[in-house]
Amino acid sequence: MSEFFDALETRVPAAREAALMAALRAQVAHAQASSPAYAELLARVDAAGINSRTALATLPLTRKSSLAAAQAARRALRLGGYAAGRPLRIFQSPGPLYEPEPASDGADPWRIARALHAAGIRAGQLVHVGFSYHLTPAGAMMEAGLRALGAASFPGGVGNTELQLQAMLDLRPEAYAGTPSLLRILLEKAADGGHDLSGLRRALLSGEACPPALRAWFAERGVEAYQCYATADLGLIAYETAARQGLVVDEGVIVEIVRPGSGDPLPDGEVGEVVVTTLSPGYPLIRFATGDLSAMLPGASPCGRSNQRLRGWLGRADQSAKVRGMFVHAGQVAEVLKRHPELHRARLVVSGELARDRVVLQIEAVSGMPQAFLDGLMQTARDLTKLRVEVEVLPSGSLPNDGLLIEDRR
Numbered sequence: 001m002s003e004f005f006d007a008l009e010t011r012v013p014a015a016r017e018a019a020l021m022a023a024l025r026a027q028v029a030h031a032q033a034s035s036p037a038y039a040e041l042l043a044r045v046d047a048a049g050i051n052s053r054t055a056l057a058t059l060p061l062t063r064k065s066s067l068a069a070a071q072a073a074r075r076a077l078r079l080g081g082y083a084a085g086r087p088l089r090i091f092q093s094p095g096p097l098y099e100p101e102p103a104s105d106g107a108d109p110w111r112i113a114r115a116l117h118a119a120g121i122r123a124g125q126l127v128h129v130g131f132s133y134h135l136t137p138a139g140a141m142m143e144a145g146l147r148a149l150g151a152a153s154f155p156g157g158v159g160n161t162e163l164q165l166q167a168m169l170d171l172r173p174e175a176y177a178g179t180p181s182l183l184r185i186l187l188e189k190a191a192d193g194g195h196d197l198s199g200l201r202r203a204l205l206s207g208e209a210c211p212p213a214l215r216a217w218f219a220e221r222g223v224e225a226y227q228c229y230a231t232a233d234l235g236l237i238a239y240e241t242a243a244r245q246g247l248v249v250d251e252g253v254i255v256e257i258v259r260p261g262s263g264d265p266l267p268d269g270e271v272g273e274v275v276v277t278t279l280s281p282g283y284p285l286i287r288f289a290t291g292d293l294s295a296m297l298p299g300a301s302p303c304g305r306s307n308q309r310l311r312g313w314l315g316r317a318d319q320s321a322k323v324r325g326m327f328v329h330a331g332q333v334a335e336v337l338k339r340h341p342e343l344h345r346a347r348l349v350v351s352g353e354l355a356r357d358r359v360v361l362q363i364e365a366v367s368g369m370p371q372a373f374l375d376g377l378m379q380t381a382r383d384l385t386k387l388r389v390e391v392e393v394l395p396s397g398s399l400p401n402d403g404l405l406i407e408d409r410r
Helices: 013-034 034-042 064-073 113-118 136-148 161-171 181-190 214-221 330-339 371-385
Strands: 088-095 098-099 126-130 152-155 175-178 204-205 224-233 233-239 245-250 254-260 272-278 287-293 320-323 326-329 345-353 356-365 390-394 406-408
Touching: 013 034, 064 098, 064 181, 088 136, 088 181, 113 136, 113 233, 126 136, 126 161, 126 181, 136 152, 136 175, 152 330, 161 181, 175 181, 181 204, 181 214, 204 356, 224 330, 233 272, 254 320, 326 330, 330 345, 330 371, 371 390
Parallel strands: 126 152, 126 175, 175 204, 204 224, 345 406, 356 390
Antiparallel strands: 088 098, 224 233, 233 245, 254 272, 272 287, 320 326, 345 356
């Protein structure tokens, strides 16, 4: 059995990038022609010119709020005009927000089989699926990946833990795919009842954080657990491998890390918002801002896969604070940085008490910072936030690399 799902995973990075950029051009043209929403959003874009990551970064971001607003305002258009063609199934997430099962030439429209394979799940095995099959697509996503892999599934869903445990005892699955919390509950119930689940050896976990301590807890009980990062909108984004060094980016998406509150790409290592362009023809989301924070790890994975790697989920990028009756957003701090490119990092810190707020823009010292520069920076911050903002200069390297642009200390 191959360690890799297919030859795409070990491609020379330059060959992968060339293939992705060719697919990107085609996807932009397809979205313009087939999606009413993108026909409007990208009306002045020459698809042939979107042939690099630099060119991709010139396109506007699409956010969940944009999808929800379009679905509410343009009910005559399927999924607010973002779908290209007629979806096979439509699911619902809280909001409500509706997501399609993307049309696909293959049996795995969300591309989950790659993550299942990396977790050690193989054809012929039985996998207990602990994701919801009701309204949301998580259960269907795993089901499609397992079928493409040639593995069988038991659709456990969520809840009914006594019945689910009984099914595991009767059917003896080799693996589990679902949330880490449900897996822990099932293992604890089995232990409390003196039941043997030693045949359960692998797990693909998603939907919740699985910290190292919990992964070690699973390992102590004989279950080797791996994580994957996927969403209902995009399908698989990245997945864990045996190297345990970050999450390898899926072959069917283009991932950027941008400064929170903006669409400006950040270099490898810098924490920012995860932005994904999917190459799925049925739901061609372009520069979809996930709202999640992460960073690109430098270099390739020791496991042999050559694609980019994400550090993992590092928090949420949706940052704001209400000061003196007005909201301040991360985008305003990002705009300060854009207007003053000399700065590497900045953070707006709100402290004090109600009605006596203090707002300080913390920056790291750089060469050539005369008082006139600091005065101009202070004025820019005041113009953008409409608040009285002080500037505090910190030693270089003082601000943590965590993607946080607004810190509310009140």
